[in-house]
Amino acid sequence: MRLEVTDGRELREALEREMPWYISAAVRYQIAVANQLEMPVTDVHAIGVLLEFGPIGVRRLAELMGMTTGATTRLVDRLERAGYMTRVPDERDRRRVVLSLVPERVAEIGAFYEPMGRRWQQRVAGFSDDEMHFLLNFLRAGRADSEAETEALRASGRAHGSRRRP
DSSP: OOOOOOSHHHHHHHHHHHHHHHHHHHHHHHHHHHHHHTSOHHHHHHHHHHHHHOSBOHHHHHHHHTOOHHHHHHHHHHHHHTTSEEEEEOSSOTTSEEEEEOHHHHHHHHHHHHHHHHHHHHHHHTOOHHHHHHHHHHHHHHHHHHHHHHHHHHHHSSOOTTOOOO
């Protein structure tokens, strides 16, 4: 899978062409996992968001997902009925409800990601520390760029689900 390009310009162009395909493949993988779980892909994504940011409230989950609070509440209802999450009173503010994942159920989803995790581990096993630092920095910068562009679209483009413009 090694690219036989030596010219820096050609290499940059090849990277630019490859990135959309990489992202598309990752999205298709998420959809395939959701199909295996017989869940909407947004529900699988919400579980991922809660793994990263949780426990959080419905409003914060809606913001992170770019959905209305009503749609997010329906999503939470589905995940709660399926046993993936619970609503618990916030210890600091008993009027507020916090969403928490049920570890055993989330582990069932994690099983679908284990083969990909093993592939990544095998792939980076032969990388030098410098290569891994580069890759980590590249992924972190790409994530930051995606988050910044998402915020820019939400601020100046068409309103997303959790914010309506006058």
